[in-house]
Amino acid sequence: MILFSISVHEQPYVIADQVANFLRFNPGAAIVLHFSAWMPEAEVDQTKQLLSPYHHVYCNRTRLWSGYADGTQMKMHVVNFQYALEQNIPFTYFCLHASNDMFVKSGLDRYITQFDSGYNLAPDYDTSDWIHLQRARADSRLSKMMRRYGLKKILGTQVEGSFYKKEIMNVVVDRILRDGYHEINKIYAHGTSRRLSTLLNGKYMRALQRRLAIGLFYAKEEFYFPTLSQDKVHQRALYNYCYINWQDQLNISPADIDNIRSGNYSGLRFYEQYNVPLDEIRFFAVKRVDRKMDDPIRQYIRQLSS
Numbered sequence: 001m002i003l004f005s006i007s008v009h010e011q012p013y014v015i016a017d018q019v020a021n022f023l024r025f026n027p028g029a030a031i032v033l034h035f036s037a038w039m040p041e042a043e044v045d046q047t048k049q050l051l052s053p054y055h056h057v058y059c060n061r062t063r064l065w066s067g068y069a070d071g072t073q074m075k076m077h078v079v080n081f082q083y084a085l086e087q088n089i090p091f092t093y094f095c096l097h098a099s100n101d102m103f104v105k106s107g108l109d110r111y112i113t114q115f116d117s118g119y120n121l122a123p124d125y126d127t128s129d130w131i132h133l134q135r136a137r138a139d140s141r142l143s144k145m146m147r148r149y150g151l152k153k154i155l156g157t158q159v160e161g162s163f164y165k166k167e168i169m170n171v172v173v174d175r176i177l178r179d180g181y182h183e184i185n186k187i188y189a190h191g192t193s194r195r196l197s198t199l200l201n202g203k204y205m206r207a208l209q210r211r212l213a214i215g216l217f218y219a220k221e222e223f224y225f226p227t228l229s230q231d232k233v234h235q236r237a238l239y240n241y242c243y244i245n246w247q248d249q250l251n252i253s254p255a256d257i258d259n260i261r262s263g264n265y266s267g268l269r270f271y272e273q274y275n276v277p278l279d280e281i282r283f284f285a286v287k288r289v290d291r292k293m294d295d296p297i298r299q300y301i302r303q304l305s306s
Contacts, residue, residue: 002029002109003091003166005080007073008099009036009066012043014291016050017298018102019057024306025103025284030056030091032084034076036066037194058087064191067201067217069132072191073098073159074221075181081173095163096225101242101287102301104257108241108284117164118237119157119226120276132156136223138215145179145228155226160287161242164229172228180224183216190217238276242285243268250288254300257286261304 004022008015019031035044044059051057060083066072077096084091093112112118136142136154145151164172182189191197199205200217209217243260244250247269259267260283268283289298 001091002026002093002095002112003084003089004029004031004095004097005034005077005084006031006097006099006101007034007036007066007076007080008047009039010043010099011291011293012047012050013293015047015099017293017302018099019051019054021102021301022097023054023057025106026108028109030058030084030089032058032060032080032089034060034080035063037063038065039063056089058083058089065194065197066191067197069219070190070201070217071183071220072197073219074176074224075189075191077159077221077225078173078176078181081169085170092166093163094166094169095161096159096221097242097285098160098287100289100291101160101285102289102298103285104301104304105261105284106306107282111241111282111284112163112237115163115235115237116168116233117162117226117229118240119155119162120239121155121157130156132219132222135214135218136220136227139218139220139223140215141180141183142215142220142223142227145175148179149175149228149231151227151230153227153230154223155230156223157226158240158242158244159221159225160244161240161283161285162225163237163241164225164233168229168232169225171232172225175228176224180220180228237280237282239281241283242287243283244287245269252286252289252297254297257297257300257304260284260286 022031048059060080062079064072064075133156245252265278265281
């Protein structure tokens with residue numbers, strides 16, 4: 001059974017629309033939602049009411065103060081995994097998503113059972129000037145965990161559409177909770193204080209961090225999960241199952257969706273850069289779909305057959 005972990009922060013009707021989409025293309029799956037602490041209580045309550053007809057949709061009681069590329073997205077998936085264990089939610093695969101992902105094709109449940117996990121790496125990864133990779137290399141807590149567990153290489157990937165077996169994710173979360181959850185050891189975990197989140201995510205503080213604390217706040221979700229699982233993964237899907245058009249500012253077209261549904265991956269421009277055979281790629285979802293109910297791509301997806 002699949003468990004989808006999604007972090008959300010706005011638009012109750014859009015959240016309900018995403019949940020309906022995920023369950024339509026993945027019948028039998030479960031979903032655990034993390035609501036950003038920035039989201040007003042009235043909107044959270046409205047969302048829960050809209051979701052009440054759905055079975056196997058869980059709303060995590062823990063709410064962190066979310067920020068952009070500051071490490072809190074990683075923690076939201078960690079607390080969602082913890083919540084799933086506490087609630088005894090049955091699942092075998094943990095699949096990571098954002099609030100602007102949507103499914104366009106069914107069959108994910110049959111596909112992922114071939115693998116322990118799935119995520120992509122660029123062929124020029126070692127020489128990449130990717131800014132978050134530079135920050136990951138400067139992350140003393142990540143380095144400490146890698147030394148402790150004998151992990152040889154920092155791995156990074158898009159988080160959307162990556163997945164891990166439950167037992168692998170259990171190990172990863174234990175490792176993060178021991179050494180990687182708190183920015184200041186056992187004193188402060190970013191996202192747990194409104195005042196400090198507001199202060200540290202301010203424009204000038206972020207600029208200062210990039211100079212003086214480059215490895216402290218960044219998109220940790222793109223590195224912690226693949227890096228801390230590398231010694232446990234034996235069979236990996238070579239690409240995330242969520243298509244992102246990085247060459248066109250993450251814009252998705254109806255033609256992209258049609259190509260995914262028909263399996264015509266050669267029609268997707270982005271993958272010319274990657275040394276992954278097309279016959280080893282499978283896509284079932286897309287990003288980015290605007291968080292508006294009347295968005296044309298959202299409307300196009302809504303009328304698709306499952």
